[in-house]
Amino acid sequence: MSETLSLFTTRVHRAVFPKAGALNDDIVAAALSFAEDDEAGRRWSEENGYPGYTSYGSFTDLLSRAPCFAALKKLLDVEAARFAKTVHFDLGGGRLRLDNIWLNILEPGGFHAGHIHPHSVISGTYYAQVPDGASALKFEDPRLPMMMAAPPRDDAAPADLRNFVYLAPTAGTALMWESWLRHEVVRNDADDLRISVSFNYRWE
Ligand SMILES: [Fe+2]
Structure with a gap:
């Protein structure tokens, strides 16, 4: 037996939230406005090379703005x-708290280089407007830096064995992952x- x-x-x-149409319309309208x-957010986006607009560097109170x-x-x-629950976190009497939340408007041709989210336990993105051909999210195998002599995976490799996985969300979808990914x-x-x-989300 093996x-x-x-x-x-x-x-x-x-x-996936199938009834999110009105929510998405409101988020898109708020984002554009x-x-x-x-102005501070636009300046931050420009100074930090974000191709479009993000409220990451300007708003700490997005939840109360609309x-x-x-x-x-x-x-x-x-x-x-x-x-x-799925990943069996034992929060030891603590809880997960939404720590920061920010808007992103990505222009055509824009991209955002690989990164992790330090000081958090769960990170993610909710998609409000995803035009045809819009960017997918690319996840990287966290063991990649240790794979010096490993052969590449063949074309038949399932998603859980690939070194990179692309997820193309539709509007009304939330993706979440552990923040080290x-x-x-x-x-x-x-x-x-x-x-x-x-x-x-932070653990506190
Ligand atoms: Fe991110």
């Missing part, structure tokens, strides 16, 4: 709790804006 065990797996949580009014963000938080809190937004090949809301 068997192959699957160990040290990496989970990515996907939640903030991008116009938020009701759609408070509504989104409710959905995300439920999904974060589900994900925490490196990810990257590949080039936006759509000729329209891709609008999303990213967030971190």
Whole structure:
């Protein structure tokens, strides 16, 4: 008898909200209006090479700026709790708290290089507007730096054995992962804006 065990797996949580049309419309409208009014955010985006607009460097109070963000938080809190259960987090009497949340408007041709989210336990993004051809999210096998002599995977490799996995979300989808998982937004090949809301949960 022989068997192959699957160990040290990496989970990515996907939640699709089919009735999110009105929520998405509100988020898109708010995003476009903030991008116009938020001069500090526009400056931050430019100085930090963000191709479009992000409120990451300017707003710390996004949740109270429009009701759609408070509504989104409710959905995300439920999904974060589900994900925490899936990955068997033992929070030891503590809890997961949404730590920061920010808007992203990615222009055509824009991308965001690979990164992780330090000081957080769960990170993710909710997609409000995803035009055809818009950027997928690319996840990287966290063991990649240790694979010096490993052969590449063949074309038939399932997603859980690949070194890179691309997920192309639709509007109304939230993706969540553990914050140490490196990810990257590949080039936006759509000729329209891709609008999303990213967030971190902290353990406290
Ligand atoms: Fe990120």
